[in-house]
Amino acid sequence: MHHGTDRNPQQPFLTPEERAAIDRGRWFSALSPSLRHDIFRLGTVTRYAHGDLIVEQGELAQHWFACASGAIRFRRTSPAGKLVTLAYVEPGIWVGEAEVLHSGPNTYDAHAHGRTTVLGVAEAVFRQLLREHTEFGEALLTLQARRMRFLYWMMEDMATLPLRARLAKHLLHLMRRFGPRHVPPGDEVPLGIVLVQDELAQLLGCSRQRVNVELKSMEREGVIRMAQRGIIVRQREQLETIAQQET
Structure with missing residues (x-):
C-alpha cells in the first residue's frame, strides 16, 4: 500500500471506534477470537487524506486490507483508457485477498474517499495466518463466495430492472452501508x-x-432531497417500493 499522510513517526494504532468498526463487520465477526486478535496484532495502520492513493492498478499486490474509517473508492482504467468507478466500501470491509493469493498485480486503483484509515496485512503475514489458523482458508472461501453472489445479483439487476429501480436500490444500498x-x-x-x-x-x-433525470424525478415526488452534503432519503419505504419495480 502507498504511504498515507500521517506524519507521526510512531506506529499509529486504531482508535477504539475504528477497531469496533472492523470488529462488527459481518464476515470478520464470525472469525475466532484468536484469529481476530492476530489480525489486529500483526496488521499495520495507515491514515489517508481525501483522494490519497492507497493501491495502484498494475502494481504487485502486497497487502490484504480493511477500511477502518472513512471510505475507499475503487476504480479501474480499461485497456482503451476509460476510467470506471467500480465500488465504494465502508468500514469493516476487507479487500485484496484474491490478488495477494494470486501473487499478481492489483486489478484496480484504490483511493481514500474522505479521511480514511486502513488496516493492512502484508502478504508474508497473510500467508503466516493461513498456516497458523486452519479456519482462515475456509473463511476466505466464504468471503469470496459472498462477493460472487453479490456480483450475480448486480448482473441480474442490470438484466431485469429499469434504471429507476436500480438507482433506488443502489441508494438504499449506500444508505445502509454509509448512513x-x-x-x-x-x-x-x-x-x-x-x-x-x-x-x-x-x-x-x-x-x-439519465441518472440526473431519475434523481430529479425522485426529488419532485418527495422521495429524496438533494442537499449540499449529498442525497437525503426522505421516504425510505417509497424508495424501497421503487427498487422492487421490474417494469
Whole structure:
C-alpha cells in the first residue's frame, strides 16, 4: 500500500471506534477470537487524506486490507483508457485477498474517499495466518463466495430492472452501508457518502444525464432531497417500493 499522510513517526494504532468498526463487520465477526486478535496484532495502520492513493492498478499486490474509517473508492482504467468507478466500501470491509493469493498485480486503483484509515496485512503475514489458523482458508472461501453472489445479483439487476429501480436500490444500498446506524422511524436519512452524479452513473453503468433525470424525478415526488452534503432519503419505504419495480 502507498504511504498515507500521517506524519507521526510512531506506529499509529486504531482508535477504539475504528477497531469496533472492523470488529462488527459481518464476515470478520464470525472469525475466532484468536484469529481476530492476530489480525489486529500483526496488521499495520495507515491514515489517508481525501483522494490519497492507497493501491495502484498494475502494481504487485502486497497487502490484504480493511477500511477502518472513512471510505475507499475503487476504480479501474480499461485497456482503451476509460476510467470506471467500480465500488465504494465502508468500514469493516476487507479487500485484496484474491490478488495477494494470486501473487499478481492489483486489478484496480484504490483511493481514500474522505479521511480514511486502513488496516493492512502484508502478504508474508497473510500467508503466516493461513498456516497458523486452519479456519482462515475456509473463511476466505466464504468471503469470496459472498462477493460472487453479490456480483450475480448486480448482473441480474442490470438484466431485469429499469434504471429507476436500480438507482433506488443502489441508494438504499449506500444508505445502509454509509448512513447513520440508528434513525428514528419517519426521520430523513442522509446517504452518508457524497458522490457526484458521474460516479453514480459509472456505478450503475449508464450516463450522467439519465441518472440526473431519475434523481430529479425522485426529488419532485418527495422521495429524496438533494442537499449540499449529498442525497437525503426522505421516504425510505417509497424508495424501497421503487427498487422492487421490474417494469
